[in-house]
Amino acid sequence: MEYRLVKQLKDRSELRESFFSLAEKVFDIHLDRWYQRGYWTKRYVPYAIVHGNRVVANASVNRMDMIWEGRERRYIQLGTVMTHEEYRGRGFARRLLGEILDDWKDQCDGVFLFANDTVLDFYPRFGFHREQEYQHVLKLSGTGESDSFRKLDMDDAEDRELMKAFCGKSNPYSRLSMSDDGGLVMFYCDSLLRDCIYYCRKYEAVVVGMAGGSDFTCFDIFCEEKRAELGELISCMMPAGADRAILGFTPAEEEECSCLPIEDEDYLFVLDGKETPFSESRLMFPLLSHA
Numbered sequence: 603m604e605y606r607l608v609k610q611l612k613d614r615s616e617l618r619e620s621f622f623s624l625a626e627k628v629f630d631i632h633l634d635r636w637y638q639r640g641y642w643t644k645r646y647v648p649y650a651i652v653h654g655n656r657v658v659a660n661a662s663v664n665r666m667d668m669i670w671e672g673r674e675r676r677y678i679q680l681g682t683v684m685t686h687e688e689y690r691g692r693g694f695a696r697r698l699l700g701e702i703l704d705d706w707k708d709q710c711d712g713v714f715l716f717a718n719d720t721v722l723d724f725y726p727r728f729g730f731h732r733e734q735e736y737q738h739v740l741k742l743s744g745t746g747e748s749d750s751f752r753k754l755d756m757d758d759a760e761d762r763e764l765m766k767a768f769c770g771k772s773n774p775y776s777r778l779s780m781s782d783d784g785g786l787v788m789f790y791c792d793s794l795l796r797d798c799i800y801y802c803r804k805y806e807a808v809v810v811g812m813a814g815g816s817d818f819t820c821f822d823i824f825c826e827e828k829r830a831e832l833g834e835l836i837s838c839m840m841p842a843g844a845d846r847a848i849l850g851f852t853p854a855e856e857e858e859c860s861c862l863p864i865e866d867e868d869y870l871f872v873l874d875g876k877e878t879p880f881s882e883s884r885l886m887f888p889l890l891s892h893a
Contacts, residue, residue, distance in 0.1 A: 605651055605653050605658075605694075607649065607650070607652075607697070607698070607701060608650045608652050609648075609650075610648065611648050612637075612642055612646075616655045617650065617655065617657055620657040621633075622634055622637075624660065624686055625684065627686070628685075629684065632793070633789075636789050636793070639762070639788075639792065641785045641789060641792070643783050645664060645665040645666070645782060645783060645785055646662060646663070646665075646785055646786075647663040648661075648662045648682065649663065649701060650698075651685075651694045651697070653689070657686075658685065658688075658689040658694070659684065659694035659695065660682055660683070660698070661680055661681075661684075661698040661699055662683075662893065663678055663679075663702055663705075664678070664679040664680070664681055664786060664893045665678060666678070666679055666780060666786075666891065667780070667782045668778060668779060668780055668781060668891075669772055669778070669779050669780075669781050670777070670879050671777055671778075671879075674781070675712070675877070676709075676710045677710060677711060677712045677713070677714065678709075678712070678713045679713075679715060679893050680702065680714075681715065681716070681892075683695060683715070695724070700728070703729075703873075707873065707876065710876070711876065711877045712872065712873065712876045712877040712878055713730075713872070714871060714873065714887070715730070715870075716869065716870055716871070716892055717869055718867055719867065719869070722869065726871075728873075729873055729874040730874070731871065731872060732870065732871055733870045733880040733881075734880070735870050735885065736852070736861050736862065736863055736864060736884035736885060736886055737848065737849065737861070737886055738849045738852060738853055738856060738859040738860070739846055739847065739848050739849065739859060739860045739861075740833060740836065740846070740858060740859055741858075741860075742840060742844075742845065742846070743837060743840070744818075744838075744840035744841055744842055744843075744844055750802055750803075750804050750838060751839055752800065752801050752802070753800055754799040754800065754801055754808070756792045756796040756799065762792070764801060764808075765784075765788070765799060765808060768801075768824040768825070769783070769784025770782070770783060773822055773823050773825075774825065774827060774828050775823055775828065775832045775853055776822075776823075776851040776852060776853065776888065777852045777883070777885065778851070778885055778886075779851065780888055780890070780891050787822070787890045787891075790821075790890050791810065791890075795810055795812070795821065798810055798811055798821070800839060802835075804829075805825065805829045805830050805835055806825055806829060807823055807824065807825035807835065808823070808825070809823050809835070809839055810824075810850075811839055815844075816843060816844055816846060817847075817848055818836065818840045818841070818846070818847050819850065820836050820839075820847055820849055821850035821851075821888075822850055822851055822888055822889070823851075832855070833847075833858065850886075850889035850890065851886065851888040852883075852885045852886055861884055870887065
């Protein structure tokens with residue numbers, strides 16, 4: 603039985619279910635609800651090696667519109683790179699990445715991916731190099747106004763639609779922010795972070811945040827415009843006792859922030875010869891943009 607390469611699986615039920623099964627097996631991620639609730643958009647394009655009706659290897663394209671210091675940019679992020687354990691060692695990942703780069707590298711401003719330490723020598727063979735990311739931290743204290751934020755219920759259809767609408771509004775507090783249809787953001791917001799989403803009518807903003815001890819992690823903010831300073835907005839959500847806000851994005855104004863290199867299990871790789879804002883700036887890709 604021959605192997606074939608299939609581009610896009612969304613509307614092919616048997617292959618889609620096989621793809622979901624492989625993603626769960628390799629990464630322990632569950633994509634069925636993400637698909638069923640309409641979050642899979644045309645921006646997400648799996649490239650799969652298929653044996654019979656079984657997906658045995660995959661690498662996905664995530665088309666991402668982003669705003670870098672006020673300029674609209676088109677980036678391609680590669681993700682869900684995986685091969686079934688029974689089919690490894692056959693060069694499938696190499697074939698998929700080569701096909702993707704042939705199709706997309708001339709249709710975007712930049713190409714990037716995140717990789718763990720088991721494959722750090724693999725991606726440079728395709729012209730990728732590592733870049734250092736930096737995370738910013740604000741020293742803040744809670745103001746006790748958290749009741750002005752309403753927690754969104756992701757099992758409520760109206761709340762989900764509200765969140766989806768805000769996903770397209772970007773983050774005006776960030777130097778590098780997403781500006782797309784929210785398919786990737788909704789993966790996080792209707793799974794891992796579904797209990798961490800808050801809407802504030804006063805600021806007309808949605809904040810994705812989580813408290814833990816003396817820290818408050820602000821993953822991202824979505825709003826049309828700034829109606830408050832960043833510190834004011836975040837401090838309203840911080841519980842008593844919290845005194846530090848860890849940002850999941852790079853703030854547009856860094857003067858009051860401390861900045862540290864990210865030492866994590868995921869390493870950023872950027873394609874040579876394409877645009878990279880990291881060469882001269884201490885940045886991070888927004889946490890909710892990781893595929």
